[in-house]
Every structure is written in structure tokens, then in C-alpha cells.
Amino acid sequence: MAAANDQPDNMIISFIMLRRFTGVTGALLPVVLLLGCCVYCQQCRYPSISAYYHTAMRDIFVGTLFAIAIFLLFYKGYHSGDHRVSIWAGISALCVALFETDPPGTPVASLSDILHYISAVSFFLALIVFCFFLFTKTNPAVSPTGRKLLRNRIYRICGFIMVACLLAIPLYSFWLKNLWPGLTAANPVFWLETVLLWAFGVSWMVKGEMVLADT
Numbered sequence: 001m002a003a004a005n006d007q008p009d010n011m012i013i014s015f016i017m018l019r020r021f022t023g024v025t026g027a028l029l030p031v032v033l034l035l036g037c038c039v040y041c042q043q044c045r046y047p048s049i050s051a052y053y054h055t056a057m058r059d060i061f062v063g064t065l066f067a068i069a070i071f072l073l074f075y076k077g078y079h080s081g082d083h084r085v086s087i088w089a090g091i092s093a094l095c096v097a098l099f100e101t102d103p104p105g106t107p108v109a110s111l112s113d114i115l116h117y118i119s120a121v122s123f124f125l126a127l128i129v130f131c132f133f134l135f136t137k138t139n140p141a142v143s144p145t146g147r148k149l150l151r152n153r154i155y156r157i158c159g160f161i162m163v164a165c166l167l168a169i170p171l172y173s174f175w176l177k178n179l180w181p182g183l184t185a186a187n188p189v190f191w192l193e194t195v196l197l198w199a200f201g202v203s204w205m206v207k208g209e210m211v212l213a214d215t
Contacts (some may be wrong), residue, residue, distance in 0.1 A: 012093025019208030022071050028065050030194040033057045036130050048189045049197075050101040050116060062097045079118035082134050089126035095119035124166055126185030135207050147212045154212070158203040165196040 034051040038044040040056040052061050071091030099116040102109060103113045135155040137146045144152075170191050176183060206212060 005025050006192040007212050016208050017076075018071050020210050022068055022207075023201040023204030023208055023210070025064055025068060025201075026197050029061070030190070030197055032060060032064075036060060045187050046190065047104050047184075047187050048101075050096075050120070051104050051190075053101050054103045065093050065097035069097065076195060078137070085126055085129050089130075091115045092123035092126060094121065094201050096123055121166065124162055124196060126201075127167075127203075128159050128162050131155045131162065131203050135203065147214050148183075149211050151206050154206050155203050158199040162196050165192045165199070168192050177209055 030049055033049060033055075034044060037046070037052065037055050046052055046055065049061075052058070054089045069090045072086045075086040075090075089197060096116060096119045098114045100117060101116045102113040106113070132155070137154040138148060138152075169189055172183070172188050172192070176188075
């Protein structure tokens, strides 16, 4: 009887751990790619996270995306809206992994490269929806705790950071890159993508109650 009663609690704990795994994995991806290439590649820094697809870290890049995608595809959340958005995010993450980006310096983008970046934008848009509209939901029958209100603030901050980075990437690629050519050496797209992934990671780690859990 005790085992049966414990089962829902164990399922909740497992789900929380998967949220934490998703957040930590997303946040660590750019760090692992950068440090891994410093050890195993001819150079450390590349213009974007997707460019690491063409390095010795390719399996790490693709494997991480598959792991995140699989969790998102099976993530149900608290209501059907969570599940629909998670399926959207999961399919987008799979497409990012499956559609190969062009090597840096390719003069004309291939169809695969275009689909890769469309999928990446779709993936991050889904994560932004989580931050603004799903993670911030509160049970109307229960007054939100102070920590819940603080968590909601963090979700929104992460959402705004992701929106800002998502807009800054094409702004740099189509305008600032030509206006200030010297910026290229700093690989701004890589760092914008990194900050975007960190915001994604923080939001999911907070949702996974790594910090600011209700006691």
C-alpha cells in the first residue's frame, strides 16, 4: 500500500529531475563545445554554436540536442498547452540536429542550412512561450507564495533575455557585421547564442526547483 502511495511522488520527483537535466544540459552545451574544441580541435572559437557541428565536437552537439528533444517530446506539464508547446520545441530541436548547417565561410546557404536556422528560431520561440505564458501560470484556487512570484519574475527576465538575443543575432548578421567588421573577431553570434542558452537553462533549472523551491 505504501509503495502505491509513493508512486505519484516518485513520478513527480523524476519529472523535476528531468527539468533540471534539461536546464543544466542546455546551459552547459556552449561551454562544453568551447572547452572541448580547445582540447580536441585545431581552434577553440567558432562563429556560432552550430559551427561546432563541423568539428570533433559534432557528436556532443547532436547528442545533446537529441537528449533535450526527447525529453521535450514526452514532457506533458500540467495541462495540454504545456504538452503542445513542448512537442513544438522537441520537433524543432530534432530538426536543428538533423539539418546540417553549412561550414563557416560557405558563400551561398544550402537548403539544409536554411532549415537548420529556421528550426533553431522555432525552438527558441517555443522556449520563450514557456517562460512568458506557461511557467508563470498559477493555480487560481491557491494564493501564490513569495517564492512563486519571484520565480515568475525570473522566468520573464529569462524570456526577455532570449527575445533580445534572438533579435540581436540577425541585427548583427545583416547590419552590424558590415558596419563594424572588427566585431567578427569576437564571434558575437556565438556569445549571443550562449547567453540565450543560459537563459533557457536558468528558466528550466528554476522550474525544476534547483533553487527557490517552495518549502
